[in-house]
Amino acid sequence: MKDTCNAAAQTLTEVLAKFATAGTVAGIEPFGSGHIHDTYWVKTAESTSPDYLLQRVNHHVFKDVPALMENILLVTAHxxxxxxATPEANPAEEVLTLLPTRQNQAFYQDGDGNFWRMFLFLQNTRSYDLVETEQQAFEGGRAFGRFQALLVDLEPGLLHETIPHFHNLQSRLRLFDLALVHNHEGRAQETAAEIAFVQERAETMLGILTLGQEGKLPLRVTHNDTKFNNVLLNAQDLAQCVIDLDTVMPGYVAYDFGDAIRTTVNAAPEDEEDLAKIQVNLPLFEAFTKGYLQEAGTFLTEKEIESLTMGVTLLPFIMGLRFLTDYLGGDTYYKIKHPGHNLQRARAQFRLVQLLEEKQEHLGAIIQKTAQNCRLTAQGQS
Structure with a gap:
């Protein structure tokens, strides 16, 4: 075990040497709660030198890492x-900064084929896996709404599709059907209720995709992974920076809104085992919606605003479907902490879908009222 730890430390040290860092490395430690990449906080000894985040990119999930990095360079530059050009903005604090390699490349590929990248570490920031206050929810909504608004004039077609058909429900359902056929270790037999849950809702959940295919919803540059912990807040719990840009690509705004709501209004973790603890916090929903539409309401079409309600149930449904698909296929995509972890995650997401379905009409009314208020406020300021 000691030899393994020493080998890992040596690998990290060798990788660090490939990047144009400043200062003396004082320590390297695992960082964050992400499911996909391996992330390390690189601390420097000198107060004049920045700290860094070093990541080994999961190239099994992101199969074209150079294309992914091109996206990040394009989006962060934009x-x-x-x-x-915005008064009082601070780009160095509000946008992720990639650190180039000593060969002036955006990433380093080691001899084993692993891809590595580094970002400047944003000091005195925090992220939350669970939303604790309405202020936090509002700031999360404001952060993602502003992110979309700042990118509204970036041509979506310039971006690579880093994970093809990422939120495309038709594609997700095809993968689900394949996993059912594969049926790793006979797992379909123990998940009959979850399989029926998916099949009962599959057609209804295709609404956003259908509207997009009919040209009624425009493609935008969207984040596509708007978990609340992908917003960094400052010491005053004000939104500072949107992070985790791996899935920024063309999409529909309702995807971002729905995924953010999924992790904002639920007080329980996304893998909560006790389904009775999963609830929908309406004040947090209203606060997030207000922050989001305050920033994004200026460019959204009426049809996009209507679609937000559909996104609220669609995204936890898709996440539950993805977890269930991975479980049926043998747990090959997400990191798991124990056997059955993906099934536990799927059950939690499907329970959230049920609760959101029960409140869908009320949630839609909140969205419409908030959008109207934001429009009136904007008209009063013009």
Whole structure:
């Protein structure tokens, strides 16, 4: 075990040497709660030198890492340029900064085929896996709404599709059907209720995709992974920076809104085992919606605003479907902490879908009222 730890430390040290860092490394430790990449906080000894985040990119999930990194360079440059022209903005603090390699590349590929990248570490920031206050919810909504608004003039077609058909429900359902056929270790037999849950709702949940295919919803540059912990807040719990840009690509705004709501209004973790603890916090929903529409309401079409309600149930449904598909296929995508972890995650997401379905009409009314208020406020300021 000691030899394994020493080998891992040596690998990290060798990788660090490939990047144009400043200062003396004082420590390297695992960082964050992400499911996909391996992330390390690189601390430096000197107060004049920044700390860094080093990541080994999961190239089994993101099969074209160079294309992914091109997206990140394009998006961060666009955000930085837009903020530079905005009074009181601070691009260095509000946009992720990639650190180049000593060969001036955006990433380093080691001899084993692993891809590595580094970001400047944003000091005095925090993220939350669970939303604790309405202020936090509002700031999360404001952060993602502003992110979309700043990118509204970036042509979606310039971005690579880093995970093809990521939120495409038709594609997800096809993968689900394949996993059912594969039926790893006979797992379909123990998940009959979850399989029926998916099949009962599959057609209804295709609404956003259908509207998009009919040209009634425009493609935008969207984040596509708007978990609340992908917003960094400052010491005053004000939104500072949207992070985890791996899935920024063309999409529909309702995807971002729905995924953010999924992790904002539920007080329980996304893998909560006790389904009775899963609830929908309406004040948090209202606060997030207000923050989001305050920023994004200026460019959204009426049809996009209507679609937000559909996104609220669609995204936890898709996440539950993805967890269930991975479980049926043998747990090959998500990191798991124990056997059955993906099934536990799927059950938690499906319970959230049920609760959101029960409140869907009320949630839609909140969205419409908030959008109207934001429009009136904007008209009063013009």
């Amino acid at each position: 955000l930085r340029n837009k903020l530079a």
